[in-house]
Amino acid sequence: MESHQLSCFYIALILACGGLLLSSSLAETVQFPALNCRKHTAYLTDFGGKGDGKTLNTAAFQSAIANLSKYASDGGAQLIVPPGKWLTGPFNLTSHFTLYIHKDAVTLGTQDISEYTIIPPLPSYGQGRDAPGPRMISLVFGTNLTDVVITGGNGTIDGQGEVWWEKFRKKELTYTRPYLIEIMYSKQIQISNLTLLNSPSWVVHPVYSSDIVIQDLTILAPIDSENTDGIDPDSCSNVRIWDNYIVSGDDCIAVKSGWDEYGIAVGMPTKHLSIKRLTCISPFSATIALGSEMSGGIQDVRAEDLKALNTESGVRIKTAPGRGGFVKDIYVRNAEYHTMKYVFWVSGEYNSHPDKGFDPTALPNITGINYSKINAKNVTIAGKLIGLEKDPFTGICISDATIEMRADDDDNKPKPAWNCTDISGVASSVTPKPCGQLVESQKPVVCEFPTDKLPIENVELTTCSAVIS
Known part of the structure; x- marks a missing residue:
């Protein structure tokens, strides 16, 4: 080879290597905690996805997940949603699968209502929550799954719920609004490290499922948006909900288990639930609600290290004649509240029913x-x-509770601090002085909180990775 040809060869080689190095330097390796890591990786762009905020990517999501489902028995697969704005209709997840949303990616739920398939009502509800009959499928949906991770580097899923809120207010909806994420009849589920915005209705709804980790979520909705509950574990067991920040138009967390005669018939309680380090803002609803749909029962809920600002109530129990079921073995400790209407709110007056078929003699057991x-x-x-x-x-x-009352705006005097009927219990070191039905103990009492750990609390996440270019 002549000298000038050799020189050109080396120059071309150097440029090519430099190009490879440049391409490699632009690639980003992200690490994230997950229940399980995956052997195979694909990108939404591999299946025709376009992150321009205008192109509908439903087919790309569906095609990607269908193809990746083939790897379920071979180490599983992860789908990477790279930076961009990815408009989509609903899509179904698969088992042994991770959906990873990059920190600069926004998954946008389409506002075209016709894109949302109509599915049957939940068996434990008998009808939709907004209207009789069926309901719209959720944006991110899965049923009968094992080992599913929905996570990201604080990537965003935006349900663009304004169109549904407006139609709900005008009573124009034929079917119940979609949720942002719903997982049914599944186990080993993780939903974490995401920002979830503007859901049409409930935001995160695991139902008839077990072994669930929900943590490090930022959930935001306008405080006047109807029924935008943050996290609703529903007829689920062995659940941990840790380190979440929620601003909501409804309850920040609502624990449920079915509605009246339908929930009684299914008989599937929510139990063994750990809630830790929750921050809540919800001026018209609860930090944590138990019910009102609790007809399958709620048992062994452990909530601690709660913070609420400008929120209607602390941990609220909602039920009514016709619900049946039970709410028992509930433990709450270490709560800091500022600007709140009710600190302790337990009520048997929540009289909403799916239809006239409920049994008014089906009374709840609250203890x-x-x-x-x-x-x-x-x-x-x-x-x-x-x-x-x-x-x-x-x-x-109730023990070791200090409550500073707000002066009445009209006469600058505090309102009556307590209103109690048809309840019984004990109180110790409570200010202001509790109602007579809560007997003040002569000796200091510390209300019970379990010393053991639930199995889900011992689950450790592993560090996984993905390359994003």
């Missing part, structure tokens, strides 16, 4: 409710504890 180490400021009412005349709520314990 074993424990609150300790509660500090609240700028409060209107310390406690509203209203049981049922033929079904008193028992075993309520």
Whole structure:
């Protein structure tokens, strides 16, 4: 080879290597915690996805997940949603699968209502929550799955729910609104490290499922948006909900298990639930609600290290005649509240029913409710504890609670701090002085909180990775 040809060869080689190095330097390796890592990786762009915020990517998501499902028995697969704005209709997940949304990626739910398939109502509800009959499928949906991870580097899923809120207000909806994420009849589920915005209705809804990790979510919706509950574990067991920040138009967390005669018939309780380090803002609803759809029962809920600002209530129990079921073995400790209407709110007056077929003699069993180490400021009412005349709520314990009452705006005097009927329990070191039905102990009492750990609390996530170019 002549010298000038050799020189050209080496120059071309150097440029090519430099190009490879440049391409490699532009690639980003991300690491994230997950229940399981995957052997195979694909990108939404591999299946025709376009992140321009205008192109509908439903077919790309569906095609990608269908193709990656083939690897379920070979180490599983992960689908990477790279930077961009990815408009899409609903899509179904698969088992042994990770959906990873990059920190600079926004998955946008289409506002074209015709894109949302109509599916049957939940068996434990008998009908949709917004309207009789069926309901719209959720944006991110899965059923009968094992080992599913929905995560990201704080990537975003935006449900663009304004069109549904407006139609709901105008009573123009034929079917119940979609949720943002719903997983049914599944196990080993993780939903984490995401920003979830503007859901048409409930945001995260695992139902009839077990072994669930929900953590490090930022969930945001306008405070006047209807029924935008943050996280709703529903007839689920062994669930942990840790380190979440929620601004909502409804309850930040709502624990459920079915509605009246339908929930009683299914009989699938939510139990063994750990909630830790929750921050909530919800001026018209609860930090944590138990019910009102609790007809399958709620048992063994452990909530601690709660913070709520400008939120209607702390941990609220909602039920009514016709619900049946039970709420028992509830433990709450270490709560900091600022600007709140009700700190303790337990009520048997939540009379909404799916239809006229409910049994008014099906009364709920509410017992074993424990609150300790509660500090609240700028409060209107310390406690509203209203049981049922033929079904008193028992075993309520409140200890080490300091509540600073707000002065009445009209006469600068505090309103009555407590309103209690048809309840019984004990109180210790509670200010202001509790109602007479809560007997003040002569000796200091610390309300119960379990010392053991739930199995889901011991689950450790592993560090996984993906390359994004």
